[in-house]
Amino acid sequence: MKALRANVPELKTKHVRHDEIVLTKAPQFGPAWQFGGWTTNQVLVDAECRYYLENLDRDRGESQNARYPGLVKVELDGAISQVTYTLGSEGISTAVYRNDEDLRRVIPFGERRRMERDRDAAAVKQKIGELWDRLWNRLKG
Structure with missing residues (x-):
């Protein structure tokens, strides 16, 4: 562990709260009411936590959005979280959202x-x- 830490100047713990993730633990009993162990949702909790932890390392950076006239082909690079195309009275437009989402549309x-x-x-x-x-x-x- 020291060798790993030597390459990293400073390791800090980041606390991320997700109240919707709840670990449950329930006892199991046999036919004669003998204790048979515990059943948990640990596998599901681990999967959900892993999902959020894997997405923490993405550098979100500053959010930006831009609107372009017409249909514009947009190369997705991971930071672009949404592309919307709109057809209205003023014509067709393309909106690109980087590190952000237009919550009126999604x-x-x-x-x-x-x-x-x-x-x-x-x-x-x-x-x-x-x-x-x-x-x-x-x-x-």
């Missing part, structure tokens, strides 16, 4: 992440329902 990042998690949870719930139905039908007949 759903904010936090809300998009919540929607992704909800969609994933709904898919898991549906799969569990299908498995439960198959099991129930097998037990009945």
Whole structure:
């Protein structure tokens, strides 16, 4: 660890708060109520934390946006977070947002992440329902 730190002049801890990430822990019990261990959502929490940590290292820099007349081809470089094309009474225009988003036109990042998690949870719930139905039908007949 010292060799790694020698190459880095100063390491600081950055605290990032995401209240929507919650670690749950529930006891498991056997048929005779004997303790069988714990079940957690640690894998899901780790994946969510990893997602946010991997995006922390991106240098967001100062946000900028620009509007161009007509349709302009924009090369995506990672810092460009949104490109919108508008057709209106004054013609066609291209808007480019670097390190920023036009929140009047798109759903904010936090809300998009919540929607992704909800969609994933709904898919898991549906799969569990299908498995439960198959099991129930097998037990009945």
